[in-house]
Amino acid sequence: MMTDSYVIGCSSTCDNKGGNLTPKNGSCSGAGCCQVNVPKSLQYYQGYFNEGYNTTEIWRSSPCSYMAVIEANEFHFSTTYLKSTVFYDKYNGTAPVVYDWAISTETCTEAKRNMTSYACVSDNSVCIDNLTNGYGYRCKCSNGYEGNPYVKDGCKDIDECLNNVTYPCMGICTNTLGNFTCSCHQGNYMMNGVCVPNKKLGFGLVPAVVGASVAFVVLVITIMCAYLIKERRKLQHIKQHYFRQHGGLLLFEEMKSQQGVAFKIYSHEELQEATNMFNEQHILGQGGHGTVYKGILKGNMEVAVKRCMTINEQQKKEFGKEMLILSQINHKNIVKLLGCCLEVEVPMLVYEFIPxxxxxxxxxxxxxxxxxxxxxxxxxxxxxxxxxxxxxxxxxxxxxxxxxxxxxxxxxxxxxxxxxxxxxxxxxxxxxxxxxxxxxxxxxxxxxxxxxxxxxxxxxxxxxxxxxxxxxxxxxxxxxxxxxxxxxxxxxxxxxxxxxxxxxxxxxxxxxxxxxxxxxxxxxxxxxxxxxxxxxxxxxxxxxxxxxxxxxxxxxxxxxxxxxxxxxxxxxxxxxxxxxxxxxxxxxxxxxxxxxxxxx
The missing domain is CATH 1.10.510.10 (Transferase(Phosphotransferase) domain 1)
Structure with a gap:
């Protein structure tokens, strides 16, 4: 809150004994009239005549004695004001002033901290700091909206297409929330804000440009599709290579021959989906051999997925064989190995989740x-x-x-x-x-x-x-x-x-x-x-x-x-x-x- 206070004043006289204080029209400099500027940011004022004010000698010829706060540009002194009620009659007992105002004494940043008292309640309204006086804030509707920003839904979209003077559009005007677009009719194009017929470009040029653009887009799409198909096949070959390298074929055949083995070979995509692409937030623990992630398989089954760090050539050859042996471990005090993923460079293990x-x-x-x-x-x-x-x-x-x-x-x-x-x-x-x-x-x-x-x-x-x-x-x-x-x-x-x-x-x-x-x-x-x-x-x-x-x-x-x-x-x-x-x-x-x- 502003706490500044001021005492201001001026002196005027109608005593013309020296001949130097003759009142003049348009001049308010001490002869019958004086004025002083009121400082900005005042919230309260009190006007009064001080103890030196004396009209004993002039009250008969100049009975009007008054003071007023008035906008400086609206006041022009006239000598007729001294001996009549012309000034009072001109403004009908009132005086024009300009009030500066603001919502509270807070800045926008401070006001937004308490949304219950924040005044800019309408959607599409913005807060503006009151820079004129240096304190407080006001609200206004965002660009493209008008209305009352101090009530809910008070700011309404302006239909710019209804005001072609303020928002000129020489083509097709389309109103949008907070804005508008201006486009041309078919067969025309926009040039410097004006729609110009295509024929001015030269006969047949536009169709040729359009045709070339379409052909280029088709060519790019074809090349991209061919590249993606090639990369997908390459990825499949890599996965198959890793699967065979880690003994996946042997493991698969052994699983078929041994009925009742509760062991599954998971795809890389399954484990990616279960762990949200191996998101860091799913990490259960990290060690010298790898990182363990919590995963949720289809059917809401919770598992622990271990991504091993390294594996040597001998391990790669015998990995499938070892997995088959470890999968047959069945003890109440040993974490159950549910399956593995072999189509990656370093195999991943899937265990039951222990909470x-x-x-x-x-x-x-x-x-x-x-x-x-x-x-x-x-x-x-x-x-x-x-x-x-x-x-x-x-x-x-x-x-x-x-x-x-x-x-x-x-x-x-x-x-x-x-x-x-x-x-x-x-x-x-x-x-x-x-x-x-x-x-x-x-x-x-x-x-x-x-x-x-x-x-x-x-x-x-x-x-x-x-x-x-x-x-x-x-x-x-x-x-x-x-x-x-x-x-x-x-x-x-x-x-x-x-x-x-x-x-x-x-x-x-x-x-x-x-x-x-x-x-x-x-x-x-x-x-x-x-x-x-x-x-x-x-x-x-x-x-x-x-x-x-x-x-x-x-x-x-x-x-x-x-x-x-x-x-x-x-x-x-x-x-x-x-x-x-x-x-x-x-x-x-x-x-x-x-x-x-x-x-x-």
């Missing part, structure tokens, strides 16, 4: 510290069961090669699902079998594998041991920002065991007197998995069995009783539990065949 993220997210996310020991132990056991199936039940055995917490997915019930076989290989039985170069992930890699470049089932055991430590500590497997000797979680864990400081590294949410016997037992199991030499590590089956037995002990009411009571309760059944005197750890070994409730 609840990864174990990494659960451990290291905002809610990671709310996981109970029982839940952690169950997830570890389910993951171990999955790896046991790959190592011992698949034919031929399969080595995962990249076990880590981010490759263990969790469904809506937090059931573990081992995923990402991008690094998997079939366990070799002879030199001709399919072998893949495995990269692995820093912090989880088997040190023996890095030395000998030979991946074994015990490499997966080592990586699983790191996952166990993650579950116990809620710390990441590798921390680049930590000091050199503390970057590796497995090294810190082993040093803590060696110095009898296990409690210092355990997650505080699960570390209590009730859980400590089980935590020590799990830590000892992780310690065995992290043995430098693979031959000293347990098999995944042994790991799974130990985790299963620990779960059974935790879930029974006699879990908190002393070892003598436990042994008397179990008798000659499935296990004997004894407590060592030096470390207080439980030592569990299988004795019988009696089955206990697993608590699944």
């Amino acid at each position: 609840n993220g990864t174990l990494f997210d659960l451990i290291h996310g905002n809610y990671g510290h709310q996981i109970t020991l029982a839940t952690r132990l169950r997830i570890a056991h389910e993951s171990a069961e999955a790896l046991t199936y790959l190592h011992s039940c698949a034919s031929p055995p399969i080595l995962h090669g990249d076990i880590k917490s981010s490759n263990i997915l969790l469904d809506k019930n937090l059931i573990a699902k081992v995923s990402d076989f991008g690094a998997s290989i079939l366990a070799p039985t002879d030199e001709s079998q399919f072998v893949t170069l495995v990269q692995g992930t820093c912090g989880y890699l088997d040190p023996e594998y890095m030395q000998l470049c030979q991946l074994t089932d015990k490499s997966d055991v080592y990586s699983f041991g790191v996952v166990l430590v993650e579950l116990l500590t809620c710390q990441k497997a590798f921390n680049l920002n930590a000091p050199e000797h503390e970057k590796s979680l497995s090294m810190r864990f082993l040093n803590a065991l060696k110095d009898n400081k296990l409690g210092d590294i355990l997650d505080g949410q699960i570390k209590n007197s009730e859980n400590m016997p089980f935590l020590e037992e799990i830590a000892e199991l992780a310690n065995q998995c992290l043995e430098m030499s693979g031959v000293n590590r347990p098999s995944m089956k042994q790991v799974a069995d130990n985790l299963d037995r620990l779960r059974k002990v935790m879930q029974h009411p006699w879990a908190e009783q002393n070892s003598e009571e436990l042994e008397s309760l179990l008798g000659d059944s499935s296990m004997v539990i004894s407590r060592g005197t030096s470390t207080g750890n439980f030592s569990i070994e299988r004795k019988g065949v009696m089955e206990l409730d697993s608590g699944r």
